[in-house]
Amino acid sequence: MVEAVEKGSPADEAGLLPGDVIRRVNGENLRNPVDFSDAVRKSVSDEAAIRVLVERAELTYFILIDPETG
Numbered sequence: 001m002v003e004a005v006e007k008g009s010p011a012d013e014a015g016l017l018p019g020d021v022i023r024r025v026n027g028e029n030l031r032n033p034v035d036f037s038d039a040v041r042k043s044v045s046d047e048a049a050i051r052v053l054v055e056r057a058e059l060t061y062f063i064l065i066d067p068e069t070g
Contacts, residue, residue: 023053044067
């Protein structure tokens with residue numbers, strides 16, 4: 001679960017909000033925060049946008065986070 005989003009960060013620019021639940025990063029299911037960190041680190045090293053499956057309230061949708069913004 002997202003606890004905080006830094007104003008002006010790539011996650012903020014993509015619309016991620018505190019309380020959102022991140023279910024997948026670039027197609028990889030997440031079991032714990034370490035899985036999330038590993039998936040994001042790999043994506044950033046690939047210099048690619050990060051595709052995140054987000055659950056918010058009763059909606060589930062994808063957002064793209066561009067690590068180059070912010």
